[in-house]
Amino acid sequence: MTVGIVGLGLIGGSAARAYKSASHRVLGADTDKGTLGYALLSDIIDEELTRESISSCDAVFIALYPKAAEKFLTDFAPFVKKDAFVLDLCGTKRGICQKGFSLAEEYGFNFVGAHPMAGTQFSGIKYSRKDLFRGAPMVIVPPVFDDISLLEKIKDIIAPMGFGSISVTTAEKHDEMIAFTSQLAHVVSNAYIKSETAKNHGGFSAGSYKDMTRVAWLNENMWTELFTENSDNLIKELDFIINSLSEYKSALENNDSETLCRLLKDGRLMKEAIDGNSQKKG
Numbered sequence: 001m002t003v004g005i006v007g008l009g010l011i012g013g014s015a016a017r018a019y020k021s022a023s024h025r026v027l028g029a030d031t032d033k034g035t036l037g038y039a040l041l042s043d044i045i046d047e048e049l050t051r052e053s054i055s056s057c058d059a060v061f062i063a064l065y066p067k068a069a070e071k072f073l074t075d076f077a078p079f080v081k082k083d084a085f086v087l088d089l090c091g092t093k094r095g096i097c098q099k100g101f102s103l104a105e106e107y108g109f110n111f112v113g114a115h116p117m118a119g120t121q122f123s124g125i126k127y128s129r130k131d132l133f134r135g136a137p138m139v140i141v142p143p144v145f146d147d148i149s150l151l152e153k154i155k156d157i158i159a160p161m162g163f164g165s166i167s168v169t170t171a172e173k174h175d176e177m178i179a180f181t182s183q184l185a186h187v188v189s190n191a192y193i194k195s196e197t198a199k200n201h202g203g204f205s206a207g208s209y210k211d212m213t214r215v216a217w218l219n220e221n222m223w224t225e226l227f228t229e230n231s232d233n234l235i236k237e238l239d240f241i242i243n244s245l246s247e248y249k250s251a252l253e254n255n256d257s258e259t260l261c262r263l264l265k266d267g268r269l270m271k272e273a274i275d276g277n278s279q280k281k282g
Helices: 010-021 033-041 066-079 094-107 148-161 171-192 196-200 207-216 220-229 231-253 257-275
Strands: 002-006 025-029 059-062 085-088 110-116 137-141 165-168
Touching: 002 010, 010 025, 010 148, 025 033, 059 066, 066 085, 066 094, 066 220, 085 094, 085 148, 094 110, 094 171, 110 148, 110 171, 137 148, 137 171, 148 165, 171 207, 171 220, 171 231, 220 231, 231 257
Parallel strands: 002 025, 002 059, 059 085, 085 110, 137 165
Antiparallel strands: 110 137
């Protein structure tokens, strides 16, 4: 199989490494010539992906920010091989899927929204690795949900990345869920680390601090675009957590131990119910 990878950062670079390690031919594109040169010299890709060579690809993965992904699709759609599969790896889905499904119907290729639920706090091809996706969940947004043959083809195409599970959903549901599971966590972590107290945390912090601040180390340009693309869903989640935090604050201000204990218990029980963990915490 010949695979095209557009955008050779952490995600795209890791995808390229995964397919190369599975003995597939990999073509790559990146606007940063230094990144592209590194990928070629390091044998992460076989050659550059161009408008001419994209027609040889059986699958194309677009690992760009949402707006750049839409522009790439618009520019390159006429050159994609008919019946080839094009999958975006963006963090939001409504905009890119609307564009992708429309162009796929016009030019005769298959478009699938895809979001690998894997990553690190670091970005760039030098942090990419072939096993980044190994055992991780993959969320896909197909054009239709009742075509078993299509879903099997998608699974076969992404098999070299080694995902542990595959979920099928709509673009709307994806963006609603990702606002809670990913985007809200990044906002909260980023806001939390801004406390003046953080500057003097050395010697006073352990697992809780590390867990809360890991994703504060983010790519602000990428996340600004992702948050903006999904602002309606993210605002809803922010409204909820702000209101919820105000309950804890009010209980503390009023020295209301009974309410505070109830709030803490409610959160613990919710965590146990959601994650299936019945272990009692001290």
